[in-house]
Amino acid sequence: MLKDLTALFAPQNRRLIKLTTVARDEQELLLESFSGTESLSELFSFELSMISRDASLELKSQIGQPAQLAIELATGESRYINGYISTFSLEGSDGGLARYSATLSPWLWMLSRRVDSRIFQEQTIEAVIRTVFAAYGALPDFEFQLSQPLKTHSYITQYRESDLTFVLRLLEHEGLFFYFDHNQEKHTLIILDHSRDLSPLPQQPTIRYHSASVTETADSITEWRSHRRLQSGRMSIQTFDYKQPRNQLPVGMPSLNEQGNVDAYEVYDVLDHYSHGTFKDGERLVRQRLEAIEVQGKTFTGNSNCRAMYPGHTFELTQHFDHDRGSAEDRSFLLITVKHEGSNNYLSDESAGYTNEFVCIRHKIPYRHPITVPRPSINGPLSAIVVGPEGEEVFTDELARIQVRLHWQRGDSLPQGTTWLRVAMPSAGSGFGHQFMPRIGQEVLVTFLAGDIDRPLVTSVLYNNINLPPRFSKASGLPGNRTLSGIRTQEHKGSGFNELLFDDTPGSLRARSRARASAPAAPPPERHRCAGRVRSSPDRRRPDACVADVLRLRRCPAHSVIRHPAH
Incomplete structure (x- = not known):
């Protein structure tokens, strides 16, 4: 039979595990049981089972709100677990009591709700992560505890990733790891690049191995196992x-x-x-x-009732038959994972209880988290617009690289363009090859080496409704001129052009090269040839005038051989 409801909802401070939420008062939601896991470089998650006299709690009133577990230790102190309620459910009601369940998550979990695409240039991983966190106002609470400066990365892309996935990926690839530190007020994300200076558990730095823990006044380890892989x-x-x-x-x-x-x-x-x-x-x-x-070569697992255990801290193991003869260094262990289970005795005459399972390694072994978060996949090329300083038309460097702006970059995505991208050419050698530089405003096709979003490469240039194909004829453009092929360049900051034209109209084959300046120039020389017959006009060009050569291939007999005209 259920205990008297008045006694049941007496103050929680006499319970093993106390729950604090934003409900109207602390008696409104009582913790019946909880379970959850904490691990290095992973988000903690706790499942809460609760009871209440109110079956009409508005579920959305709890979502995203802070909550706290306070677990009473053997010393009378409390071990705190802080977080935010990410799920909240009404499981049922019998008229007297309502049952609720909830998930308690860290503030970092909120970053999984936001997906973005943006580019960072010439920044360290710390600087990028600080920028990501800044978008969440006062919510983030974090510290970087690094032993050495981080390198600067020339180009980092977040592409269709949640902020959480992006941050976790950056940390793993940089060799950084983290844990959450809890106190009575908050929980703090601690980001590190080494494990050698991690400190002992503040409330139980030494833990005794004792299989009959029921006779112990202090929490102890009841099972201990070692593993080699x-x-x-x-x-x-x-x-x-x-x-x-x-x-x-x-x-x-x-x-x-x-x-x-x-x-x-x-x-x-x-x-x-x-x-x-x-x-x-x-x-x-x-x-x-x-x-x-x-770090996975030799691990230790165990069971305990040590309520003070959580990852990111060390403990010294005592009175274990296999380790007592070792050095103090060999008896010092770093907690990697702790799986908790605990319950109060609101609905039972049995005593409240707590147990855990844990994974640890020797503290002297450097901890490094494996790479588990993949880079975002890019299944094909993307198009982009060539960009550069205002007033420029061609913007490049000594390696024939250009800058582009991808279509998904938003106004708040800094910088305005990408880093310098190489441009694929039909041929490229030492001092020889093709050189056709895409100009500012043109649309280009960007591919990614090995599908890596951080390794873009320009492979070709595209026409669009603004940048239309050259006409090559005053009569019409495409599709009317579909038999014309060739190359037309554009005078730098002018309206003139150079042109090489091939006319493949049946019965009217011809080729033409010419140049046309923005302003009128002296009449150009003209050459005509067919089957070796060359006729040239006098050269009237001035040194500063734009040269215009016209080469016309007239219809020739089928057996004729076209040779290069004499100069």
């Missing part, structure tokens, strides 16, 4: 950078993991273009990737 023993990488194309910067490194008498299986990976610009950067990258492998 065969891992790759070496990693090698190389990359390609068009700025130093003859140096692929190969880097190889063995694992520091001691795995016994086994082969050192190698992971060889050809990383993204420009993944590392120097050998030192390559070594750092390989070391980070190896650490993500090594």
Whole structure:
């Protein structure tokens, strides 16, 4: 039989686990039980089961609102878990009591509700993440605790990703990891690049192994298991950078993991273009990737009733038969994951309870989170508009690169254009090849090397309703001139042009090259030929005049051979 409702809804401060929400008072929602998981570099999530005398709570009044769990420790202190309610449901009501359920998530979860596409240039990962967080006002609470400066990235793209996925991807690829620190007021995201300085659990730095924990006055570990997993023993990488194309910067490194008498299986990976610009950067990258492998080589799991446990902190294990003989360093463990379960005894005469399962590694092993968030996939090319400084018509650099603005870039997407992009040409060699630079305002086709959104490349130029094909004839354009082929360039900041025309009209084959300046110039010389007959007018060109040569191929006998005209 249910306890008396008046006693049931007495103040929660005498309960093992206290729930605080934005409900009208703290008696309105009482926590019956909870379960959840906390892990390094993962968002925590807690499922709450609650009871209330009010079956008509407005569900949307709870969504997105802060809530707090306060778990009473053996010392009488409290361990706090803060978050925001991301789901809230009415599970049923029997007329006297209503049952509700909710999910408690960190503030970082809110970033999963917003999807964006934008470009960042010449920034560190920290600067990019700070920009993302700034859009959420006072909600984010975070700290970067880094041991060394982060490198500057020339080009980073968020493409059709949620802000959460984007941030997690950047952290993983940079070798950073995080955990959440909770106090009575809030929870803070702590972002790190190393694990060696992580501190002991503030409320229980030493934990005893004791299988009969019911006789213990302090929380203890009741089960302890160790695991070995065969891992790759070496990693090698190389990359390609068009700025130093003859140096692929190969880097190889063995694992520091001691795995016994086994082969050192190698992971060889050809990383993204420009993944590392120097050998030192390559070594750092390989070391980070190896650490993500090594951390899985030897792990420890267990069960406990230690309510003070949470990831991102260490503890010293005592009185365990397999570790007591080891050094203090070997008895220090870093918590990676903790799965919690707890309940109050509102509807039962049994005592309230708490248990957990945990995963840890030795603290002396550097922690690095594996790369689990993939880059956004790009299934094909995108078109873009060539951009440049106002007043310019052709904007390029010594490598024949241009800047473009992709159509999905919004007004608040800084900078206005992309970084410098290479342009594919029909041929390109050392001092020879084609050179046709796309001009500001033209539409170009952008492809992505190996489908990597951060490695764009211009492959061709497109006509559109503003930039129409050249007419090549005063009579009409396309489709009337569909038998005309050729090239027409545009005078820089003028209306003149150079032209090479091929007329494939049946029975009227001809070719023509000419130049036309913006202003009238002296009459150009003219050459005519057919089957080797060449006729040229006197050369009246001035040194500063625009040259115009007209080459006409008249109808010739089928057996005739067209030779280059004499100069």
